[in-house]
Amino acid sequence: MYLQKISLANFKSYDYESFEFSKRVNCVVGENGSGKTNLLDAIYFLALTKSSISNQDALAINHEAEYMMIEGFFSMFEVQDSKFGNNEIGTGKETQHQVSNNEQLITISLQRGQKKAVLRDKKAYERISEHIGKFPVVMLSPNDTDVIRDGSEERRKFFDGVMAQLDSEYLENLLQYNRLLLQRNSLLKQFSERNYVDDLLLDIYSDPLVEVAIKLHQAREQFVTEFLPLFKKHYATLSDAREDVEMIYESEVGAENFTQIFRRNRQRDLAAQRTTMGVHKDDFAFEINGFTLRKFGSQGQQKSFVIALKLAQFEMLSQQKGFPPILLLDDIFDKLDDRRIQQLITMMVDGTFSQVFITDARPERTRQLLNNLGVEVKYFEIKK
Ligand SMILES: Nc1ncnc2c1ncn2[C@@H]1O[C@H](COP(=O)(O)OP(=O)(O)OP(=O)(O)O)[C@@H](O)[C@H]1O
Ligand SMILES: [Mg+2]
Numbered sequence: 001m002y003l004q005k006i007s008l009a010n011f012k013s014y015d016y017e018s019f020e021f022s023k024r025v026n027c028v029v030g031e032n033g034s035g036k037t038n039l040l041d042a043i044y045f046l047a048l049t050k051s052s053i054s055n056q057d058a059l060a061i062n063h064e065a066e067y068m069m070i071e072g073f074f075s076m077f078e079v080q081d082s083k084f085g086n087n088e089i090g091t092g093k094e095t096q097h098q099v100s101n102n103e104q105l106i107t108i109s110l111q112r113g114q115k116k117a118v119l120r121d122k123k124a125y126e127r128i129s130e131h132i133g134k135f136p137v138v139m140l141s142p143n144d145t146d147v148i149r150d151g152s153e154e155r156r157k158f159f160d161g162v163m164a165q166l167d168s169e170y171l172e173n174l175l176q177y178n179r180l181l182l183q184r185n186s187l188l189k190q191f192s193e194r195n196y197v198d199d200l201l202l203d204i205y206s207d208p209l210v211e212v213a214i215k216l217h218q219a220r221e222q223f224v225t226e227f228l229p230l231f232k233k234h235y236a237t238l239s240d241a242r243e244d245v246e247m248i249y250e251s252e253v254g255a256e257n258f259t260q261i262f263r264r265n266r267q268r269d270l271a272a273q274r275t276t277m278g279v280h281k282d283d284f285a286f287e288i289n290g291f292t293l294r295k296f297g298s299q300g301q302q303k304s305f306v307i308a309l310k311l312a313q314f315e316m317l318s319q320q321k322g323f324p325p326i327l328l329l330d331d332i333f334d335k336l337d338d339r340r341i342q343q344l345i346t347m348m349v350d351g352t353f354s355q356v357f358i359t360d361a362r363p364e365r366t367r368q369l370l371n372n373l374g375v376e377v378k379y380f381e382i383k384k
Contacts, residue, residue, distance in 0.1 A: 001135060001323050002355040003043060004073045004103070010065035011045075012038040013384075022378035023075070025348060025356045025370060029363035030382035036359035039382065040139070040328045043357060046072045046106055047137040047326065048165075049118050049128050057116055069109040074135055076102045106135070129175060133165045136317045136325035140332055144306040148294050152283035159284060162313050163223055166320055170219050173212050180209040181275055189273045197270065209278065210262050216279045217253040224249045224284075230315050235308035238340055245305065246287040253279050300337070307340065314353075324354040333360050333369065341369065349373050 002023040008014040013035040028036045037053075041060075044052040051060055061068040110116040118128045125131055147158045164171040184205040191197045228247055235245050255261055265277050286293040288301055297305065318324045333341060347353050360366040363379070370377050 001321075001326075002075050003046070003135075003326060004075050006039075006042060006046065006073075007069075007071040008039075008042055009067075009069040010062040011042050011068045011070055012060055012062060014038065014042075015062065015065075019380060021355070021357075022376050023355050024376040025358065025378070027363075027366050027370065027377060027379045028357060028359045028382060029366060029379060030361070031384065032361055034382040034384050036361070036382055037141075037330055039380075040330050040357055040359060042070050043072070043326065044137055044139055044328060046070050046108060047135040048161075049108060049116070049131055052139055052141065052328075057110055058112060061110060061112060067109060067111040069107065071105065071107045074104045074106065076104060106131075129171050130168070132171055133168055133321075136165050136321055137328060138310055138314045138317065138325050139328040139330065140307065140310050141328075141330040142335055144310070145302055147306060147309070148286060148297070148302050152281075155284045155286075156280070156282060158309070159220070159223070162227075162316075163219065165317060165325075166223075167219065170216070173215050173219070177209065177212045177216060177279065180205055180212065181278065181280060184209055185274045188269055188275070192270055192273045202266070206262070206266075209275070210259050213253050213262075213279045214258065217251055217282075220249055220251070220279070220282065221254070227312055227316060230312035231308050234311040234315075235304055238304040238308055238311075238343055239301065243288050243301065244290070245293075245308075246285075246290075248285040248287065249282070250285055251279060251282040252277055253282070303336070304340070307336075311347075318352075324352070327353050327356045329356060329358045331359055331361075333358075333362075333365055345369060345373065349375055 003021055004023075005018065005020045007016075007018040009016050019039070028039055030036050041052055044050075045060065050057065054060075105119075105121050107119040107122070108116060116128075118125055118131055120131065120134075147154050160174055164174065184202070187202060187205060191202070224247065231247060232245060235243075252258070252261070262277055269276050286297075286305065288297045288305070293302060293305060314325060314327065329344070332344065336344075344353075348356055358366065358370075363381070367379075
């Protein structure tokens with residue numbers, strides 16, 4: 001699967017623009033603030049129906065416009081490892097676009113103040129969530145270390161994102177859990193404000209919430225078992241493999257009598273006016289040689305850790321889907337040392353990565369790194 005073409009209308013800094021991509025390596029170059037990250041974000045948006053940067057969809061609409069639209073043609077063929085070696089500039093030479101049965105047209109549009117629409121081959125999905133995982137994508141960006149430095153919410157968000165692309169049932173359960181949680185919390189708030197509790201009504205929300213929490217917990221536990229060995233392998237390759245890294249899933253929901261514990265916690269929930277136990281409190285502890293990574297990991301170790309997380313995500317998606325995801329590499333040459341850059345380039349050349357998008361504010365550097373690798377590279381120069 002790869003993205004052949006994208007058309008943008010009023011997406012962030014773009015007004016109307018189209019790009020035809022290589023099925024291998026695409027290099028997006030241009031000055032700071034020219035819109036390189038925005039283009040990667042549009043691809044991410046197309047695949048996952050949201051921005052990689054903000055939860056507020058409306059921020060993707062150009063300041064001067066009332067709506068935005070992203071349209072993309074995905075080719076569902078598996079990409080053969082094409083070794084063309086001739087580098088093209090992304091202007092003028094584009095081939096005529098031809099529609100065939102193996103293409104899928106995805107359209108996402110958003111009008112200010114309205115809900116976004118996601119269409120596949122011009123038909124709306126019954127639920128937008130059905131789209132997630134069909135066009136898998138993995139992104140490496142300068143903000144990745146937030147997952148180490150920030151609170152548990154950032155880590156849950158990351159792993160939920162990883163699991164949502166792998167497992168549609170997980171995503172459905174997660175969405176249901178969040179709905180039930182919101183309803184139960186507003187009920188707790190009402191009871192507390194009115195100084196009155198209807199236990200039966202509260203049960204109507206609590207029982208299914210606990211049921212879904214247990215399912216999500218089991219899925220997270222299972223996921224970590226499969227993810228951890230891949231993660232450790234990639235960490236070892238990126239670093240000198242001297243440190244022992246761990247990722248420990250922490251959750252109260254795993255307790256054998258969680259249902260009773262949750263019930264007994266009701267007074268505390270009423271006092272707090274929200275649900276104080278559940279998978280929305282889970283965390284994933286990151287450790288290096290037995291110590292907290294955030295506190296004791298060097299910058300280089302933290303960097304290797306997040307890249308290993310992404311590479312493990314990439315490998316798990318490849319295995320599960322039977323084809324490699326699209327890889328978005330935002331500004332990595334700026335942030336990585338030669339050893340790690342070489343590691344990623346090797347994976348580009350040996351066909352582990354298939355379609356790749358790279359941004360760089362310094363085109364000469366990218367050309368130097370990517371030329372003569374025997375991989376098809378197409379350059380796109382973005383102007384303000
Ligand atoms: N909704 C929007 N409407 C108009 N412009 C926007 C919108 N959102 C972001 N921008 C603009 O997009 C520009 C940033 O683009 P982007 O982050 O893609 O730059 P970049 O090429 O990646 O730069 P850098 O090299 O610094 O990473 C900013 O000038 C910002 O004001
Ligand atoms: Mg950028």
